[in-house]
Amino acid sequence: xxxxxxxxxxxxxxxxxxxxxxxxxxxxxxxxxxxxxxxxxxxxxxxxxxxxxxxxxxxxxxxxxxxxxxxxxxxxxxxxxxxxxxxxxxxxxxxxxxxxxxxxxxxx
Amino acid sequence: xxxxxxxxxxxxxxxxxxxxxxxxxxxxxxxxxxxxxxxxxxxxxxxxxxxxxxxxxxxxxxxxxxxxxxxxxxxxxxxxxxxxxxxxxxxxxxxxxxxxxxxxxxxxxxxxxxx
Numbered sequence: 001x002x003x004x005x006x007x008x009x010x011x012x013x014x015x016x017x018x019x020x021x022x023x024x025x026x027x028x029x030x031x032x033x034x035x036x037x038x039x040x041x042x043x044x045x046x047x048x049x050x051x052x053x054x055x056x057x058x059x060x061x062x063x064x065x066x067x068x069x070x071x072x073x074x075x076x077x078x079x080x081x082x083x084x085x086x087x088x089x090x091x092x093x094x095x096x097x098x099x100x101x102x103x104x105x106x107x108x
Numbered sequence: 109x110x111x112x113x114x115x116x117x118x119x120x121x122x123x124x125x126x127x128x129x130x131x132x133x134x135x136x137x138x139x140x141x142x143x144x145x146x147x148x149x150x151x152x153x154x155x156x157x158x159x160x161x162x163x164x165x166x167x168x169x170x171x172x173x174x175x176x177x178x179x180x181x182x183x184x185x186x187x188x189x190x191x192x193x194x195x196x197x198x199x200x201x202x203x204x205x206x207x208x209x210x211x212x213x214x215x216x217x218x219x220x221x222x223x
Contacts, residue, residue, distance in 0.1 A: 033212060041196060043214040086150070088212075095166075096141075096212065098150035 003027050006087050006099035014107055019074040021102045023087030026068065030090050034061050034072050037084040037101070046072070046085075077106045110134055114199050114215035121189040121222045129184040129218050131199030137213070139202045140182035141166075142174060144195040145217075151198060157182055189222045196220070 034046045047061040063070040087099040143151040153166030157176040199215040
């Protein structure tokens with residue numbers, strides 16, 4: 001069983017839809033990262049969370065430490081949001097453990 | 109402030125050739141990492157460094173060597189390239205905040221093909 005699991009693996013939605021991507025983990029963590037990988041390959045760090053909720057523009061990330069679960073939400077989705085979204089947790093040895101990613105396609 | 113810069117961006121090698129990938133960061137970060145990303149898989153840690161002059165093995169270190177002679181640079185070497193090392197390589201750096209929380213910054217990636 002992977003230590004970090006994301007769902008869904010693939011998600012296709014229409015422009016304007018509310019998007020939720022989930023991440024569950026089984027190890028103790030010091031922080032959780034959400035990252036975005038563009039079709040060209042570049043990786044951008046979206047959020048780093050250790051508790052609660054963070055918001056940046058149309059992106060919202062939440063984490064529930066007790067349930068070992070995090071969600072990434074995108075409001076009013078747009079085709080330019082199409083990318084792979086990756087959840088990664090930092091364990092007690094400061095190492096990142098990566099999820100496999102969620103490929104999101106937003107259709108106009 | 110350029111962040112994390114990787115060179116080269118693309119490279120094609122013949123089996124058995126050697127090469128070095130350079131990662132440079134200008135944020136005075138202590139931690140630097142080299143990952144590889146293969147189709148359908150998450151990023152896998154090759155080697156990492158927790159400071160100048162120190163390196164450690166990650167999840168998939170075989171066939172690679174690294175050096176961190178200067179704090180701002182982390183070099184990844186392939187001594188004798190193999191087709192199995194065809195991948196996209198990402199470098200990242202991070203700093204420590206408080207109780208081990210770290211923000212990660214990534215380079216743009218190096219696409220390496222070994223033929």
